Amino acid sequence: MTLRRRLAVLAAATLAAPLLTVIIPASPASAHGWVTSPPSRQDQCATGVVSNCGSIQYEPQSVEAPKGSRNCSGGSSFTVLDDDNKGWRVTSISSSTTFTWRNTAMHRTLNWQYYVDGNLHQTFTNGNAQPPQIVNHPVTGLPGGRHKILAVWNIYDTAMAFYACVDVNVGGGGPTNPPTNPPPTGNCGAAWSASAVYTGGMVVSHKARKYTARWWTQGEEPGTTGEWGVWQDNGAC
Template identity: 60%
Template sequence: MHRTEPTSRTARRSPVRLLASLFAFALALPLAIVMTSANTAGAHGWITSPPSRQDHCATGRVTGCGGLQYEPQSVEAPKGSRLCSGGSGWTVLDDESKNWPVTQVSSSVTFQWRLTAAHRTSTWDYYVDGVLFKRFDQGNTQPPSNISHTLTGLPSGKHKILAVWNVADTVNAFYNCVDVQVGSGGDGGGGETPDPTRPAECSSAAWNPSTVYTGGQSATHRGHAWRAAWWTRGEEPGGTSGVWRDLGAC
């Protein structure tokens, strides 16, 4: 009588199939984690006008900012903070002993954001000296790379305005502090004084698309001086990437 042994053969194959399944899962898991991280950490941005504290660090007006000079867009921390750093590692932003420049403004101010990676947004919150002054609802939609909000009726005097960008689908937000003097009055020693002269960077070489520029390096292009905020090559000054800071006409 002929005997078949399907049971024993199946038993011998089962461990192989199990190992193959586990191996495929192990390969897929890191990819899933990376994709999830990319979706939740893709948003970055900061206020360029009036200059925020991290913008002053990026342009070199304020020194001793560490790596923030090259990453003004990366002040990210869990929602709910009232610190300029948001409680992140960029604690230099909370240092009130620094001579943060103060911008002279009127009672109506437009805050210009530069987003290097937009993300679905719930709200934009503006606090004046720690008190919520205005909230703009983005409706969980993705904002443009250059977005602005206008505050009206600001009280006169010197104020620290905290702007918080609340990303919709993460627990984090992005934090910016802007020091302003509303109306006439002293600026506490750090005020911005209009400079009628050309930027010193006008002596820089013309921008070259094949040249590598790192954060803090400058170039001239189309009659203006520009400073790179981080590593770049081939991104034209004045474009939408946000890597170049316009320092003014030459």
């Protein structure tokens, strides 16, 4: 190859390099939050109550889509959540019931909305702050009978929202309480439970140490999975 030819090839490669950098897509943001009580559709997938859900069973917190949807999937790729004939377990609740979100990334919040059969029923705000890991909303005045409740977490500083559908049968009576297993324990997170399902980003405490789950897990004891295992050791607490 002549010197002129070599210089031409080198120049072409130099010009192509920044173009390659431009077209590489950015990694998706880590995710985020879902309703655990009463158990949402994605929570039922994650805990094995409903099977053959696809990848949502490993990442129930990831139902993220643009604001304004009224679909259980939000219009995301998790379309199995939109299937009303999937065999979702219906939870009996009272007309005043606490809905609990578990969050794995604390985004600043525009508001939280609850739709009953497609109609806006109640809205909660928190001053556009970042929420804690566990958020409880006392939803009141629910109509009797069987309903599909869509819970929406609208993010303050993006065009995105998180979606979760809950199938319920409202029978009246006193309010239900938020779940207490595993209980929150401050900055160290909830106490680890061998029977609980954990997904990426969840924080637990075990034997006076704090751990963060790297991915979906159940029954794997923190402190026994090694440096590259599912549990990241965050030190004493």
